[in-house]
Each structure stands twice: as C-alpha cells, then as structure tokens.
Amino acid sequence: MTNYITFSAIQNDLKSGKITCKSLVEHHLSRIESKKNLNVFLSVYADEALAKAEKIDEKIKNNTQGRLAGMIIGLKDVICYENHPLQASSRILDGFVSQFSATIVERLLAEDAIIIGRQNCDEFAMGSTNENSAFGNVLNDADNSRVPGGSSGASAVAIQADLCQISIGSDTGGSVRQPASFCGVVGLKPTYSRLSRYGLAAYASSFDCIGVIGKSVEDIALIMEIVAGKDDFDSTVSSKDVPKYTQNLTFDNNKKIKIAYIKETIENDALQPEIKTAINQKIAFLREQGHTVEAVDFPLLSVILPTYYILTTAEASSNLSRYDGVKYGFRSKNAENLEQMYKKTRSEGFGKTVKERIMLGTFVLSASYYDAYYTKAQKVRRLIQEKTEEIFKEYNFILSPNAPTTAPKFGSFSEDPIQMYLADIFSVQANVVGMPAISIPCGKDNENMPIGLQIMADFFEEEKLMSFSDYLIKNS
C-alpha cells in the first residue's frame, strides 16, 4: 500500500474501491509490527480497529460514513480513551484504565476515525527526547541511534514511519513541534483554549495544548476543524467560532505579507549551521516572492525559558499531587503508615525528571520564595505576552528554528539537563504567550536528519498559519 501523504487521497481510493478501511487498518497494523523496534506503541487496539473498520466499510457502501472514515489515529499516552489504558508513560499509573474519553477523542470517533493505539511519550509529557518514559526509549526512524524528540516523540515517529495517518499529541513547551521537526513531519500547537483539554492528563494547565501531528497541513486542518471549539467540560475553552480550516487553505501569494524573525534566534552562534542555512534559504525565497522579512529585537528572549520552567513546574507540582497511591494506579508495597505510603509511592512511581520538576515547582510556590519566583514569573509572562503581541501588530508571522540542532544521539542530555532545557528555547515562547505555532519540514542536515521550521501566528490565526505553512511546504 502506498504511503498516503494526504487523507484526501485515502478518501478518493476508498470511494473508488481501490482500498477499504479494513485494508488500511491491516496495512498500518503490519507497519506497526514491522517497526516494533521503534517502541512507538504501548498498546495496539488491533481487533477493535479491524472490527470498527468493517463497520465503516459498510457505512461507506451506504454512503453514511463520517468525515474521518478511513482516518487511522494514534493517541499519545496522555489522552483519555474510555476503557483503554492510560499511563502517561509513568509507573505511577500502573494498570490504570480511563473511564471516559477526552472531548476531542469523542469528536474524532463521532466522525468515524479509528484509534489504532496508544503511543509512548516522555513521562507526563516532561522531556525533549522521549528518554523519560517508563516504557523505554523511542527511536527516530531516520536514524535509530538518535532521539525522536519529545515529549510526543512516539507520536511524531508514528507519522514519520507511516504507522498511522494522524497522531494526537500534547504540547506544553514544544512537545509536538520539536519532535515533528526531528522527524520531518508537520506538527501544530493551536492557540491555548482552542481545543478542549478535557481528557488530557495535565502537566501544566495554563500551558497545555493538545496538538496534532500529520504528514500534511491539510490533514491537520481537517482534524482541527472537527475537534476545535467550545466544550462544557472545560471552562477555559474559547467559545469563538471554529473556521472552516479545510476550505481556506489557499495562501494568496499576491497579497504581500510581513514576516518577522527574532534576531537572536537565527543569528545565533549556537545554532547548527545547516539549520541556519535552511532557514535563510526560506527567508530568501519569501523575499523573492515580494514578502517582507525583517529581523526584530526581542530583549526578553533570555527570560522566556526561566519563566516557562518556574510556571510549568509550579502547576505540575500541584497537578501531579493526585497521584498518591490512594485511589488508583501504583501504590508502594513497602509502606507501613500514611506518610510512608505517600513518600514511597511517589518516589518509586515517578521517574527522575518528573520528580525534579515536582520539587522545583514545590520550591517556587513555597511561602519564602513565592514572590521571588512564582509572582515574578507571572509578571514576566504578562510582559512576554505584551511584547509578542506588539510584534503581531506589525507582522503576520514569526519565523524561527524549532530547536538549536537536529535530533541528537541518545544520552546527549543525560549528563547535563540544562542542555536539554535549552533545547526548548525556541519552542516555549508560543506556550508562554498562548499563541499558535507549527513546525514544518525544512530540508535536512549533512547527516540527512530532518530540519524543522517553526512559524508562529497571532491568537486564533490558525487558518492563516496553516495556509501559509501549506504554501511554504509546496512551493519552496
């Protein structure tokens, strides 16, 4: 079976009878089997997916199928799917089975999407390499000695290796875009509040976004059109109308636009030279087309990362308090009293990175340090938002790399977590301010590893962001 780049091609072949849903599922199941060494799927729902495919094939015959008939989807292990396991790749949720489906999963299923399995990730979505999973490393399909990125590493590899057509990931500080760039696929983090978070295991609530990873922008636009919008189960979701993203994917090249790039991101010595070259080529192309591309200063760049870490760890320390061994999941057998149960359960159940972040978050919220860290970071977050909004008063998009390097080798960051934190430097701005950002493929480096280009847009400008991205992928 061909590797379909777009879902519309799948639907054409389904209609013509060239393929069936069942054959699609069988194809992906055999791909998953043959690529087992990548360690992408924690659970594969083979029987269910096949049974559902048969039903949808019937619907296709009767022309009663939903808009996602034939769409094979993988879920990052932080998205709830009723009666299916959910562990956030953590030991602390050993044996946990979700009793409800995330709002967006409900919406996907209602349009006849097929969920094929649960994807590995960094524990509780904390990490940039997918090396923090209780279920082991995920391998980059372009070079198995390299990381896939994180935290939605497996979700990106699943698309890279054609194990499914769409992955639903989550992006708290670049967790969809950075692995998408490491794996040469497309990854969108929408505006904060565009998608319901109901059914997303929380990392940092005011940053968390469900994101979509796919092979093409048009597939992502279709998913967004279906899952975005108001939800009674999440009071923070925007009630703004959801545009028909799929119908507005054409970028009008005659209308000249203004694009900014933050000087320090591209004119940065730490940036891998091939990435710099690749992005400069894109800039040159856009200028040739008559668009304006200008460098802007962003003096707050150096404080984005500390702001992100203070606030996300603070929220995480609270969000992860519920994992205490009392109600569900893992409980240490070595405890003799309540305090021991808490301490041992959480010490044994969580991995190193999660524990580091819980401790950091508890520290910044503690009475003696609250104002120095948490309050200050909140103020700085507001400043970063204001300064970013200022850029969008004049410019349509901000271009930047996704990461300072292409996918590194396994273990590169284990000695120096600060290096790992720094790898997030370009992607966290969108989460700190809550604006949408996408990663699109942008060539390859000297070792044939994918390079990603990040494009950020103003609040709720997904429509323009996607049409521009689609244009760039197809024309440059």
Place this chain on the structure above:
Amino acid sequence: MIMKDKYELVIGLEVHAQLQTVSKAYFSEENTYGSMPNTNISVLTLAHPGTLPKANKTSFDYAIKMGLALGSQITEETIFARKNYFYPDLPKGYQITQDKTPICIGGNVIINLKDNQITPENPEGKTINKEHSIRLTRIHLEEDAGKSLHIDGEEESFIDLNRAGVPLIEFVSEPDIRSADEAHAYLTEIRKLVRYLDVCDGNMEEGSLRCDVNISVRLIGATEYGTRAEIKNLNSFSNVKRAIEYEFERQTALVEQNITFGQETRMFDATTGTTTSLRMKEAMNDYRYFPEPDLTPVVVDKTWIERIKNLMPALPRALFLKFTKEYNLSDYDAEVITAEKETAMYFEEMCKITKNYKAACNWLTGNIKGYLNERTLALNQFPISAKNMAEMVNLIDAGKINHNIAAKQIYPKMLENPTKSAEMIATEDNLLLSTNIADNEAFNLEVEGFIGEIMANFPAKVAEYKAGKTGLLGMFVGEVMKKTKGKANPKTVNELVVKMLAL
C-alpha cells in the same frame, strides 16, 4: 483578682456552611447527605487524570445572597485558587478555594446579647437586649473534602468521597468576639441567616455547618493580641462554648505563670471538654496557594447582583423590627417568632388574616410549638394552615366562639380535620356563641335562671355590689360562665348580669 476581670478573650470564628446546591462545587454530581459511602462520586470526584473542574454558578448565587444579607461588598471579578496539601480524603491533592479575591469582602453580623448589668440606663438590672456588631472579614467559596473513617479494630482507614467537591461557603470574622456567649450568639445568627436564605440547612451534627475557633487572651486594655490557638472538631454550639471556656482557663493560666507558648492548632475532645495540641505552627502546611488555571475568572456584574437582590426574602432582623415596632410584640415574642424562617413566615401568613398579632403569636408559640415539640415535627409538618389558625383567632375576637372552647374543643378537631375551618367545626358541634339576644330567648332565660340562682347564693355580694362595689361584676359573670360550661357569650352574660343586678 479573678481572671475574668483581669483578662479578656479575643476570638475570631471561621464558619463553614455546606451549600444546598443540587450539584457539587466544581462539577455536576448529586449532593446529598447520608448516602452509602462512595456512591455520589465520579471520575471528577476521584480526580482521574484528564478531568477538569467546573464552577457551579448556583453556589455564587448563595454566596452573594449571604453577602447582601450581611452588608458585604461583592467582588466583581473573582479567581479561584488552589490550596495544596496531601490528605487521603482530598483526591486532587489540592482544594479549590478563593484566596485573594473572595466573593464577599467585609460586612457585619449583628448579634443580640442579653444584658442585666446595673447601669444608669438600667438601674434595676433588668434583662435587656443589647445589639452588638461583629465585623466580617470575608465570605469565600470553596469545595469540601471527603471523610476519613477510622473504624475500631480495623487496621486500615477508609475514605468516603461523597462529600468531596460539595460546595461550601466560609465566613471569616474579625477577632471581634470577646466571650463564649458572643460566639454562641454569632453562630446562632449565622445559622439563622443561612436557613432564612435557604443556603444551608445549618445542621452542625451532620456537619453541614462547621466552626473553627481562633482564640487568644490578653490583659484587659491591652492593644496587642496574645498568641492564638485554632480549635477544631467542634460539632455543636455548646461544644464551641465549652471549648472557649476551657481555652480561656488554659491560656490565662499559662500567661499568669509567665509560660510562653507558640501558635498551634488544637483539637476539642467533647468527652473531656478539653483541647489537645494537634500541631504547632512550625509544622503547619505551606499551602502554596496559586491561581487555579483550570477555571476562568468569574465576573459578577450588576445585573447578577440585582437578580439576587430580587430573590432575597425578608431577613430576621427586619422582621424583628417590624414585629416589635409595627405589631407591638415584645422583644421576647419577636425573637421566638423570628428564630426560624418557617415560624416567621407562618406568623406573617396569619397576620394577613388577623390583626390580633399578640393572639396569633400566642397560638403559634404556645399551642402550635407545643404540638410540634411533643412530636418532634417541623412547622411545615403542622396540619393546620396559617389561614385557618388566623380565622379561628378572628372568630374568638368577634365573640363567635369562646377562647377556652376554641383551645380545648375546636383546635383539637382542626388538627384531625385540617381542611375544616374553625367556623365549620363550631357550627357542626353547636359551639357557636350567640351574639343576638332576641334570637336566643330560650337560652337567655336559662342564663337568667342561673343568674338568679347565683344572686340567691351570694346575698352579701349582691348587697355590696348594689352599695357601689361594681368590681364584683366579674365574679358574678365568672360564676355564670361556669354554669353555662362556657357556651354562653361572655358579652351577653355581662349584659344580663348588669341588667338583673340593677333590678
């Protein structure tokens, strides 16, 4: 010098009232007391990964009602906060509450204190009502936790999460309370208000109303506060009083002996009437409050406040003033009637029919309360309507029935046949008094016969009467009434007695 004259108490109260909303605070599950453990729960109560809270608008309505009743300022934009601590009955590991932006700020709780001190204004030392105002710091909304159950003989503890997430409002007072009696009066007033406003059933035993006491002592006249203790586990009004009294003794004794002591949380033990230390301040939780990112700020605009204002019932203080000033009831009567909303409303219903407020009050606080107390019923379970009761009062006043007959014969029958009016029963049982002499000549002749008999029995009294001692008239009337077994109209008897004695 005795301690009571040397030291004074400084008390602030924190009162939690469980809201009578249908659903839990931040999500929609049933909220009822007394269900089997862990039956009113869902993935939200259990804090399953991926669940999100939802603000319950009805709990805002309730909190705003309370704020309006107590003269608080209603906060226009409130944000929720997380109070973080680990406890098995707290499923999320944090409680959603309001920290920096409570829904209501300020206000006053007006309490009535009994005073019988001899002062120039009260030279005889009579018991008089003295109004006193306790300042309120704030009222905020929060969710309740579950319950831990420790069963004797069981090695493990059990958790019941039915209560987890039930909406609460917390009233925090300023440290204005100076005695156990004031604390009691404050609690009484809060309970009265939450019941009037249908906010909470006010039941302390079931835990729907709970109270923590912050208490310290200082030398009378001192301006600095002493070291305070927070007393928990107080499940009745009388335990609050006992705990305060115990703490006063304990703390003054320490101060007298120059023993310094630290701020702490103490538990009250109802069996011994004492308090014991639970934890010192140093060991207290750092709750790490921060804004709840899963809930958007709630904006309470003028329209919202107006809507609640229009829903507000008459409040006990306003009714008390109306009953004492307009209806001329005594403070005591007015207090009894306004103590509970149902009583006040029943009384108001009666007063729509009868203008004999005192009689209506007597029936209500006497016969009706007696009936209910004997059977431990609530007023809404009383069979006779306020209308029928008031009509009976009017019948007595109009001279159509006799009060004693009403109380002993008509009222008991009304209890059995609540649909029948007093007049119907009186007519059926021939208990109506005649108001027209001409219509009842035969009966009047009988009465005249009785009068003759009595005059014959008391010749000396007749003579005294005729000599000008007219005060004896009552005695003659009374004797006649006895003979008629109360069936005669006292007015008619009076007239006949006067007529015959004048002969």
